[in-house]
Amino acid sequence: MSKPVLILTLAGLLVASLAPAQAGSARTSILEKLQNEAGTAFSAERGKVLFSSTHKGGKPKTNSCTVCHTKSPLKTGKTRAGKDIAPMALSKTKDRYSDPKKVAKWFRRNCRSVLGRECTALEKGDFITFMSTQ
Numbered sequence: 001m002s003k004p005v006l007i008l009t010l011a012g013l014l015v016a017s018l019a020p021a022q023a024g025s026a027r028t029s030i031l032e033k034l035q036n037e038a039g040t041a042f043s044a045e046r047g048k049v050l051f052s053s054t055h056k057g058g059k060p061k062t063n064s065c066t067v068c069h070t071k072s073p074l075k076t077g078k079t080r081a082g083k084d085i086a087p088m089a090l091s092k093t094k095d096r097y098s099d100p101k102k103v104a105k106w107f108r109r110n111c112r113s114v115l116g117r118e119c120t121a122l123e124k125g126d127f128i129t130f131m132s133t134q
Contacts (some may be wrong), residue, residue: 047130
């Protein structure tokens with residue numbers, strides 16, 4: 001009886017060890033698409049400014065990414081409803097920015113809330129590039 005559990009555990013470890021590589025490949029694909037749209041190189045510094053700045057145009061209570069995600073991308077954030085948000089930094093949340101549908105959904109929702117508009121391809125790429133350095 002313990003052997004099947006061991007086999008399942010080893011299979012689980014194998015899948016878990018492949019997940020970061022698959023996430024990285026998917027993230028690279030997302031960034032390449034954004035790069036084609038933006039037509040210029042991404043900047044971690046611009047991404048940091050986007051993340052940490054207070055913006056006008058969006059909702060007054062969510063005028064910065066840091067309102068919900070904290071000033072440190074390495075820390076767990078909180079939604080306005082009090083639910084935990086996994087850290088934005090890739091060093092802490094390895095599969096972040098690897099699902100194209102989730103990336104599109106959350107950028108659309110959060111950019112509208114913070115900026116009052118959709119983010120550009122350049123802003124999205126800068127943001128992900130910054131989070132890749134964290």
